[in-house]
Amino acid sequence: MSALDLVQLNLLSPPILCFLLGILATLVKSDLRIPESIYQALSIYLLLSIGIKGGAAIMASEGSAFLLPMGVAVLLTGLMPLWTYPVLRYLGRLSVVDAGAVAAHYASVSVVTFLAATTFLQALGEPYEGFLPALVALMEVPGIVVALLLVQRISGKSAPLLDSVKTVLAGKSVFLLLGGLLVGIIGGERGLLKVEPFFVAPFYGVLCIFLLEMGMVASRRFEDFGKVGPFLVVFGFLMPIIHALIGIYAGFLCGMTRGGSFVLGTLVASASYIAAPATIRLALPEANPGYYLTAALAITFPFNLTIGIPLYYALSGLFFS
C-alpha cells in the first residue's frame, strides 16, 4: 500500500470522519453540543472497555510474552522527560514549571489515539498483540511522576509528590483502565463473553460519537496556536514523529509484531490530555494550561489522528520488511 493509500484508509474510517465532522461543526459555528454528562459516560465506557478487553487478552495469552514489552514501555515512558524537558526548557525557553508540565503530557499517553491506531490496523487487516490495552494503562502514569520529580529537583521546592501520585492513580481515567484490567483478568474470557455485546461490539460506534466531540473540543483551541508561540507548534508536530520512531524500534527489539510495534510507537508519540492535565493543574498550578493543553490537544492529538497514524505505520516498514 502506498503512503497515500494509508492516509486515505485512515482518514476515511468513520471514527476519523466523525472527528473531522466535529472540527467542521466548530468552523460553521453549529450549535451542536455533546452534553457534559454524555461525554463523561462515553469516556467511562471507552476506558472500562479497553481495560476489560486488555485484561481478558492477558489471561488468554500464553506464557508471559507480555512482560518484556510492558517493562520496556513503562521504562521508555518514564525516561521521556529526561530529553523532552531540556528541549522545552533550553530550545523552547519555557520556564521550569511550564517545561516540566509540557514534558509530563508528552511522557504520558492518549487513550483515544491508541484506539485510532488499533482501528487503523483492523481496517488494514494487520494483526497485533492482544495485551496492548494493558500497556495503555501502565504507560499513563510513570512519565508524569518523573516529570514532577524533575521539576521538584530543579526548582528546589518540595511539591506534594505523593499527593500527586495518589491523584493520578485514583484519578478516574487511570482508575477505570486499571479497574477494567482487573475485571478482565479476574473475569477472564468467560466473563468477557457475557458483556461482549455491550463492551465490544458497539465500541467503534461509540468511538465515533466520542471523536465527534473531541473534534469540537480540539478545534475550539485552534485559535490558541498564536498564543503558544512557534516553538511549541513545531514541537507538537515534530516530537511525536521522533517518539514514534523510538517506540517502534523498541517494539521491534522486544520481538513484537509489526502491528504491535506500530501501536507502541503511536502510544509513545501521543500526548495525554486527560490524566496529565488534571494532575498537573493541581501539582503545578503555576504552569500555564495554555501551553500544555494547546500542544497536547490542539496540535499533537489531531496531527496523530489524521497524518501521524498512517505515517508511523509507513515508518514501521523501515524495521519490518
Add this chain to the structure above:
Amino acid sequence: MSALDLVQLNLLSPPILCFLLGILATLVKSDLRIPESIYQALSIYLLLSIGIKGGAAIMASEGSAFLLPMGVAVLLTGLMPLWTYPVLRYLGRLSVVDAGAVAAHYASVSVVTFLAATTFLQALGEPYEGFLPALVALMEVPGIVVALLLVQRISGKSAPLLDSVKTVLAGKSVFLLLGGLLVGIIGGERGLLKVEPFFVAPFYGVLCIFLLEMGMVASRRFEDFGKVGPFLVVFGFLMPIIHALIGIYAGFLCGMTRGGSFVLGTLVASASYIAAPATIRLALPEANPGYYLTAALAITFPFNLTIGIPLYYALSGLFFS
C-alpha cells in the same frame, strides 16, 4: 391486510407502544423524566445514524436513481408554503407572521415520523428505497426558507434571511443529518459495517426510549388545544392527509416503489418540531410558539404516528395495485 390490521400492526409495534406509554406517564402524573442530556444524546444518535445509513445506501445504489425523487422532494417541500400560507392566513385568520410560522413547520419534516414510517414498512415486510434517509436531510430546510421569504415579502420588512438560512443549516439537526450523510457516503458500505453494531442493530430500541420521551413531551401540550382554536386543530389533522396524498402521488410519478412513495408521502405529511421551531423562534420572534408548536407537536405528530401512518399506507394502495 385490512385497514384495521394496518392500524393494529402500527400501534402494537414497540416504538409506538412506548410513545403511548409516554402519554400515559403524563396522564397518571408519573414522576418519570428523561434527563435533558439523555434526550439530546438520543437525538444525536438517531440523526447521525439516519445520515450514515442514508449515505451508505446512496453509495450502494446503482446509477443515479435517487436524483429524480430527491429533486422532486425538495421542490415539493419548497412549494408547500405557497398553499399552506394562504390557507392559514385567510381561512384560519392567523396574522402574517403566525401563518408564515405555521407554514414553515408543515413545509419541513419530522425525523421521528420518518422513522416510524420505515419501522412500519419493515414490520409489513414491504421494501423501500435505501436512499430515503437522504431525503429527510434535504427536505428539512427549503420549506422553512420559502416561508420566511414569503413573510418578508408580505410584511415588507427585511428579516435577516441569510442569517436564518445559516442558522438552520448549521443547526444541530440538519448538521447531524448532512454530516452523517457525508460520513456514510465517504465511509461507504465498509465503514458502515464497522459501526453497524452501534448505529444499526440497537436503533429500534433507542427509538423506543426516544418515543417514550416524545409521548411525554407531546402530551404535556395537549392542554393547549383550547388555546389554538378549532381551526388549527382541524388543520393539524386534515392537512397531513392532503399532503400525504400529494407526496405519495409524487413518489408514484417518479417511479418509486409503493413503500418509498408511502414514506415520501408521510414525510410531506409530517411537520417539523425540531429544525423549524428553533429557526422560526429567532427569525420571527413575534410569532406565537403556542400556535406552531402545538399544531406540529401535539396534533400532527401524534396523529401521524398512530393513525396517519397506516392510513397513508392504505391510501398508497390507490396508486399502486
Add this chain to the structure above:
Amino acid sequence: MSALDLVQLNLLSPPILCFLLGILATLVKSDLRIPESIYQALSIYLLLSIGIKGGAAIMASEGSAFLLPMGVAVLLTGLMPLWTYPVLRYLGRLSVVDAGAVAAHYASVSVVTFLAATTFLQALGEPYEGFLPALVALMEVPGIVVALLLVQRISGKSAPLLDSVKTVLAGKSVFLLLGGLLVGIIGGERGLLKVEPFFVAPFYGVLCIFLLEMGMVASRRFEDFGKVGPFLVVFGFLMPIIHALIGIYAGFLCGMTRGGSFVLGTLVASASYIAAPATIRLALPEANPGYYLTAALAITFPFNLTIGIPLYYALSGLFFS
C-alpha cells in the same frame, strides 16, 4: 458444586466485579463519578428492559402456569410487615414510624438484586421461569402499602394512604416495570425480536456500569453503620436469610423450578432502595432515612449481592435434590 465454588462463580462475574470496583473507588477516594443523568438513564433502561422481557415471556408461556406463583409472591410480600414490624419495634426498639419505614423496605424488592440472581443462574446454566421479571413488578408495591396501613393503624393518625398508593404506582420505577410489561405483553415475541439488540443483548454490560455506580453509592453509606446501632446491622444480615428460606419454600410449594424458587427467595430476601425510599420519605417524613436507607442499601444489598446469592442457591438444595 461446593459452596465455595458458588461464591466464587458469583463474585467473579463481571457485574459483581464492577460492584466491588465501585466500592474500591470510594475507598481510594477516586474522583470517578457517574453523572446523575446517566444513572437515571441506566435505571430507565434496566427497568423497561426487565418489563418488556417479562411481558414477552408471559405471552410465550403456555397456559396460566404463572398465576399461582404470582399470587403467592404478592401475598407473601403483603404479609411481610406483619412480622418484620414487631421484630423492629420490640426487639429493635425503633419508634413506630421508623419500624414501619424499615418494614416497608424489606417488604418490597430490589430490582438489581433480582438481576444479579438471574445472572448467577445463567452462569450456572440453571433454568428458571421466564415470567419472573413480572414478579418483580408485582412484588414492589403491596408490602409498602401494608406497612403504611400498619403505621396508620397503630399511630392512629390518618396518613394520606391513597396518595401514597398513587405515588408508588405512578413512581418511575413501578411505572417503567409495569409499562414495560404491557409493551412486552402487547408487542409479544415479535416486538421483542425487533428491540432485542438494544434491550436484551447489551443488558449485562449495562448492568456492569450500573453496579459500578451502586458500589459507590452503597459504600458511601458504610460509615453510617455506627449510627444505626448494632440491632439494625444484625437485622440487615439475618433477616434476608430467613426471608430467602421462606421464599424458596413458597416457590417449591408452587411447583416452581429450583432456579425459579431460588430467584423468588432472593426477591423476598431483598430490600427495596428505590420505590420504597421515595414513597416513605413523603408518607412518613418523620421516619429517619438514616435507618431505612442504611439498612436496605448499605447492609442488605451488598450482602445479598456478594454472599447472599450463592448462599440462597445452596440453601435451595435443601428443598430440591
Add this chain to the structure above:
Amino acid sequence: MEPLPGMEKLKRVTIVAESVVSERIQEDVLRLGAKGYTTTHAEGRGSRGVRASEWEGHNVKLETIVTPEVAGKILKYMEDKYFQHFAVIAYTIDVEVIRAKKYR
C-alpha cells in the same frame, strides 16, 4: 448602593430542597402568589445529611422574584410545612428589577 434609575426593589426568595418535595414546593410557591420561578439542579451538604435516595436525584434550587408580602408568606409556609422533616432551606435577597409589575 443606590438603585439604578428606573428600577424597583423586590425580594428574591431562594429555596433549596431535597428533590422528593421539589415539585410540591413549585406548586406551593405559585399558589402563594409568585408569578414565576426558576429552578436549577443542585447538590449540597447541610446538617440533616441523608436524603431519600440517589434515584430521586439530588437537591433542587428554586428562585422566585416576588413582592415582600409574598416573600413573607412563602417563608412562613416553608417553615410550617417543610423545615421540620425535610432537607429544605429558604432565604431572601433584595433585588432590583425593571418593570416590576411582571412580578406582582
Add this chain to the structure above:
Amino acid sequence: MEPLPGMEKLKRVTIVAESVVSERIQEDVLRLGAKGYTTTHAEGRGSRGVRASEWEGHNVKLETIVTPEVAGKILKYMEDKYFQHFAVIAYTIDVEVIRAKKYR
C-alpha cells in the same frame, strides 16, 4: 449590613433566558462591558409559557458581576432587545467583592 473590610460594592446582573437566545446574550454582555460571566442550566415557569422546543433545551441563567454603569447598560439592552418577544428576565443584586479591578 456593613461591607466586610477590604471589600468593594459592585452589581451582579442575573439574566434568565430561553436557550435559543442564550449564546447571543452571552456575547451581548461581554460587548456591553462585562469582563466575564457564569452560566447554569435552568428550568422555569413564567408568564409567557411556551418556549421554542425541548430539543433546544430549557433556560440558561447568566450571572455577571459588573460596575453599576455596565449593569445599567445591560438591563437597558435586555429591555430593548429581548423583553418583548423572548422569555427573558433580568435583575440586579448588590454584591461585595475583593479585588474589584478584575470586574472593571
Add this chain to the structure above:
Amino acid sequence: MEPLPGMEKLKRVTIVAESVVSERIQEDVLRLGAKGYTTTHAEGRGSRGVRASEWEGHNVKLETIVTPEVAGKILKYMEDKYFQHFAVIAYTIDVEVIRAKKYR
C-alpha cells in the same frame, strides 16, 4: 429595604471555581466554619480562559450562608490560596434567613 419580620441578616458567600479544585474548596469552606453549602454545575468565561480539561468538567458554583465573620475568613482564604493560580472568583451578598442558628 427593611428585613421581613422575624428574619435575621447573614452573608451568602458565592464561589465559582474550575472543577479541579471544587472538592477541595468544599472541604475548606466547612473547615472554616460554614455549616453547609449548595453546589451547582456552571460554565463561564473570565479573564483567565483555559481550564484543566473538558474531562474534568466545567466550573462548580458553591453558595454558603454564613455569619459575616466566617464569610470574611472564607474570602481571605480563597484570596490567599486560590486566586493567583486557579480560575476562581468569590463574592458575598446580604441575605435574610429564618432561624439563623442553623447557619452559626
